[in-house]
Amino acid sequence: MIKQDRDIILKPTVNDIARVAGVSLATVDRVLNGRPGVRGVTIERVNKAIQQLGYVRDTAAANLARGRVYRFHFLLPESNNEFISLLEEQISHLSEVMALDRTRLSFEKVPAFDPQAMARIISEIDPEDVNGIAIFSPETPSVRDAVDQIKKRGVSVVALVSDLPSSKRDHFVGIDNVAAGRTAGQLMGHFLSKEKGKILVVTGSMLARDHLERRLGFDQVMTESFPGITVLPSLEGRDDPDLLERLLPDAFATEPDITGIYSSAAGNLGLIKFLRKGGLDQKMVVVGHELTPLSRDALEQGTFDAIISQDTGHLIRSTVRILRAKTDNLPINISQERIRIDVYLKENMPLLGG
Amino acid sequence: MIKQDRDIILKPTVNDIARVAGVSLATVDRVLNGRPGVRGVTIERVNKAIQQLGYVRDTAAANLARGRVYRFHFLLPESNNEFISLLEEQISHLSEVMALDRTRLSFEKVPAFDPQAMARIISEIDPEDVNGIAIFSPETPSVRDAVDQIKKRGVSVVALVSDLPSSKRDHFVGIDNVAAGRTAGQLMGHFLSKEKGKILVVTGSMLARDHLERRLGFDQVMTESFPGITVLPSLEGRDDPDLLERLLPDAFATEPDITGIYSSAAGNLGLIKFLRKGGLDQKMVVVGHELTPLSRDALEQGTFDAIISQDTGHLIRSTVRILRAKTDNLPINISQERIRIDVYLKENMPLLGG
DNA sequence: TTGTAGGCGTTATCAA
DNA sequence: TTGATAACGCCTACAA
Numbered sequence: 001m002i003k004q005d006r007d008i009i010l011k012p013t014v015n016d017i018a019r020v021a022g023v024s025l026a027t028v029d030r031v032l033n034g035r036p037g038v039r040g041v042t043i044e045r046v047n048k049a050i051q052q053l054g055y056v057r058d059t060a061a062a063n064l065a066r067g068r069v070y071r072f073h074f075l076l077p078e079s080n081n082e083f084i085s086l087l088e089e090q091i092s093h094l095s096e097v098m099a100l101d102r103t104r105l106s107f108e109k110v111p112a113f114d115p116q117a118m119a120r121i122i123s124e125i126d127p128e129d130v131n132g133i134a135i136f137s138p139e140t141p142s143v144r145d146a147v148d149q150i151k152k153r154g155v156s157v158v159a160l161v162s163d164l165p166s167s168k169r170d171h172f173v174g175i176d177n178v179a180a181g182r183t184a185g186q187l188m189g190h191f192l193s194k195e196k197g198k199i200l201v202v203t204g205s206m207l208a209r210d211h212l213e214r215r216l217g218f219d220q221v222m223t224e225s226f227p228g229i230t231v232l233p234s235l236e237g238r239d240d241p242d243l244l245e246r247l248l249p250d251a252f253a254t255e256p257d258i259t260g261i262y263s264s265a266a267g268n269l270g271l272i273k274f275l276r277k278g279g280l281d282q283k284m285v286v287v288g289h290e291l292t293p294l295s296r297d298a299l300e301q302g303t304f305d306a307i308i309s310q311d312t313g314h315l316i317r318s319t320v321r322i323l324r325a326k327t328d329n330l331p332i333n334i335s336q337e338r339i340r341i342d343v344y345l346k347e348n349m350p351l352l353g354g
Numbered sequence: 355m356i357k358q359d360r361d362i363i364l365k366p367t368v369n370d371i372a373r374v375a376g377v378s379l380a381t382v383d384r385v386l387n388g389r390p391g392v393r394g395v396t397i398e399r400v401n402k403a404i405q406q407l408g409y410v411r412d413t414a415a416a417n418l419a420r421g422r423v424y425r426f427h428f429l430l431p432e433s434n435n436e437f438i439s440l441l442e443e444q445i446s447h448l449s450e451v452m453a454l455d456r457t458r459l460s461f462e463k464v465p466a467f468d469p470q471a472m473a474r475i476i477s478e479i480d481p482e483d484v485n486g487i488a489i490f491s492p493e494t495p496s497v498r499d500a501v502d503q504i505k506k507r508g509v510s511v512v513a514l515v516s517d518l519p520s521s522k523r524d525h526f527v528g529i530d531n532v533a534a535g536r537t538a539g540q541l542m543g544h545f546l547s548k549e550k551g552k553i554l555v556v557t558g559s560m561l562a563r564d565h566l567e568r569r570l571g572f573d574q575v576m577t578e579s580f581p582g583i584t585v586l587p588s589l590e591g592r593d594d595p596d597l598l599e600r601l602l603p604d605a606f607a608t609e610p611d612i613t614g615i616y617s618s619a620a621g622n623l624g625l626i627k628f629l630r631k632g633g634l635d636q637k638m639v640v641v642g643h644e645l646t647p648l649s650r651d652a653l654e655q656g657t658f659d660a661i662i663s664q665d666t667g668h669l670i671r672s673t674v675r676i677l678r679a680k681t682d683n684l685p686i687n688i689s690q691e692r693i694r695i696d697v698y699l700k701e702n703m704p705l706l707g708g
Numbered sequence: 709t710t711g712t713a714g715g716c717g718t719t720a721t722c723a724a
Numbered sequence: 725t726t727g728a729t730a731a732c733g734c735c736t737a738c739a740a
Contacts (some may be wrong), residue, residue, distance in 0.1 A: 011453070011454070013716090013717055013718085014718065014719095015717080016718065023726080023727085024727040024728075025718085025719090025728085025729095026719090026726070026727055026728080026729095027720095027725085027726060027727075029718070029719060029720085030725095032718090032719095033719080036556055037726080038725070038726080039725065041728090042725080042726085054729060056454060057717090057718080058418075058454060058716095058717055058718070059454070059696055059718095060415075060417070060418060060717085060718095061418050061716075061718045061719090061732090062454075062717075062718050062719070063414070063415075063732090064412075064414060064415050064418065064716095064717080064718070064719090064732050064733065065717075065718040065719040065720080065731075065732050066719055066720080066732080067719090067731095067732060082628075087556075097687075098366070099365070100410060100412060100413070151727080154444040179701055179702055180702070182700040182701040183702040184704075184735090185701075186485070186699050186700070186701050187699070189545050190544050190545050213521035217701075221701065250719085259726095292712090308702075311694075311725065313689075313690070323711075333451075333711035335667075336596075336667070338704060338705070340665075340696065340702075340704055340706075341697075341701075341702035342694065342696070342697075343698075343699070343702060344697075344699035345535040345537055345540050345541070345697070346540070347537040347539075347540050347571075348533055348536075348574065348694075348695035348697060350692060350694055350695075351692070367732090367734085368733065368734060368735095369733080369734095377710075377711085378712075379711080379712090379734085379735090380710070380711055380712080380735090381710060381711075383735060383736080384709095384710090386734090386735095386737085389726070391709060391710080392709070392710080393709065393710090396709080396710085399716045411733090411734080412732095412734070414733085414734095415716090415732075415733040415734045415735090416734050416735070417716090417731095417732080417734090418716050418717065418718095418733080418735095419715075419716055419733075419734040419735040419736085420716080420734080420735055420736085421715095421716060421735090425735080563713065631737075648709085670734055698732055
């Protein structure tokens with residue numbers, strides 16, 4: 001076999017730098033952490049040694065020594081939505097796991113569809129208490145301003161699930177929603193057996209950037225590749241199952257030749273209830289978003305045909321890694337942080353809790 | 355906002371245990387690491403303190419102190435296969451990343467389709483050099499025995515991509531290949547516009563458990579849900595593009611009404627070359643495995659319609675986490691280690707390197 | 709069978 | 725502007 005180097009190549013430590021640069025540990029540390037009180041010449045010398053030896057700091061040891069605690073806070077919309085619940089679970093779970101890692105996570109629900117509330121809550125955050133926040137919110141001017149303000153006060157900001165591109169957020173953690181909509185469209189087109197028909201689109205809120213983008217992508221593909229299919233205007237469910245259950249019968253009464261339904265939001269309860277009640281002339285092709293207990297069951301039963309999803313565990317872990325990197329001014333590994341657009345059929349659904 | 359506990363709840367340390375149990379640090383450490391030389395009574399006392407305080411060891415500090423180096427070795431089949439290349443890249447990449455983490459990774463290519471060679475190489479591994487190995491190999495009695503032997507000598511073993519269930523391997527890291535085949539079948543069935551026709555199945559080797567299982571799952575779904583479709587016997591490409599390019603024209607000459615191709619192995623080059631040459635009467639529906647530069651391009655161009663994949667980065671990271679946990683006798687977080695069956699259409703293909 | 713003391717790589721306090 | 729020195733939580737010679 002190809003032998004591994006038995007003579008362990010030990011990485012240089014601060015001690016080595018100190019020796020080579022001819023200074024003390026404390027000075028090396030000051031240079032390393034950009035603290036004041038070192039002459040320019042000395043800084044030069046230390047940096048040269050660092051370069052020369054190819055020094056890389058041992059984060060574990062550093063964290064051990066400084067006993068630092070990272071505090072990250074998640075702001076989530078207050079809606080009875082399974083996807084949000086999954087995010088909450090993942091936050092709680094990761095919080096336990098990372099307690100040993102001196103990382104504390106917390107979350108808070110913010111009235112949904114109320115940008116003012118979100119902006120207010122962001123502005124009330126105390127930079128003493130929190131190193132970074134993750135925001136799942138529609139993009140509005142007030143939210144944008146609140147983000148820029150809190151950033152100025154030294155808090156790192158990640159936009160979660162729905163991007164806030166006009167703000168100074170450090171990073172967006174979520175999927176490309178146009179591509180997700182396109183994927184849904186492609187599946188829908190292929191799964192429909194007829195070349196004609198109408199598609200009903202059920203969405204959460206027209207305000208939300210993620211839903212808009214999904215709709216856009218969906219329409220693109222239907223127009224390009226399935227011109228015989230008509231996509232109807234979106235039905236706005238506002239994450240309210242009862243509202244949706246009332247709206248749906250009307251929609252089908254008005255448009256009798258609907259053959260497929262695209263549910264672009266995570267609130268699937270109303271839709272599933274409606275479909276289970278029966279009463280429709282034909283089997284609908286249904287494509288939904290987010291793998292949750294409910295949608296998983298719908299897929300299992302054949303009520304849904306496909307689900308586009310994003311891994312909530314990955315979303316939360318990625319957010320935390322990025323917030324840590326940002327607070328420490330460290331680079332992030334983009335490729336690890338890219339969230340995939342998952343496609344699930346009944347066949348490849350992961351086990352619950354997987 | 356919901357205030358986080360400002361008074362940091364510090365976790366108990368070995369010192370606290372020592373104090374509570376009325377013993378020294380060294381004794382606590384001995385108990386913690388199951389080292390000999392402690393009276394039963396004392397062990398009891400220490401364990402009670404550990405329970406009582408809810409102590410959890412700080413692995414980072416422990417590793418720092420012992421300066422331990424983990425050495426893991428990967429055994430991969432020696433075949434000109436993009437999927438294997440991706441695995442190699444991920445190993446090299448992770449090896450760099452984890453150097454700081456005192457973890458050294460290496461890999462070695464083993465003659466493909468030669469179980470004896472694999473068994474020999476496994477048996478030659480020196481437990482002094484390596485803490486754990488990951489094996490990507492067909493399951494044969496000799497490999498099984500070699501695995502059991504090396505396990506006895508204290509080396510942790512992970513079966514990678516293709517399981518070795520009859521052996522004493524510690525864990526299998528890979529997808530459920532029956533489910534993967536079923537997923538391929540479901541997509542194929544839906545993507546075919548006609549209800550009749552024949553499907554050509556191209557595989558790597560009939561020896562490989564993963565391919566067999568995929569074929570099994572594929573057949574299940576076709577029989578259950580698309581009874582009008584005939585699935586032809588597998589064409590064995592042995593990861594040899596030239597061989598496949600020669601075999602394919604014959605197959606089409608013999609069976610003129612083929613409408614779809616299922617490529618259940620990772621070696622797609624021969625198939626793609628053949629399809630690009632044209633000469634077929636109609637557009638084939640093609641479902642392949644593993645997202646690689648080649649298959650990605652085929653998807654982009656419309657030569658392939660869907661790809662079933664497994665994330666190579668996840669495979670390698672998961673393997674390493676598991677080998678570490680096994681060498682340290684630590685529990686593993688099953689849910690994080692479950693490898694997803696990814697479905698990619700042109701629309702949701704991640705960027706290269708993502 | 710048990711304890712003492714020193715060290716892993718980094719940070720932080722205090723004195724020089 | 726710099727440097728000793730002690731800590732962080734854990735492990736391990738060596739001594740008792």
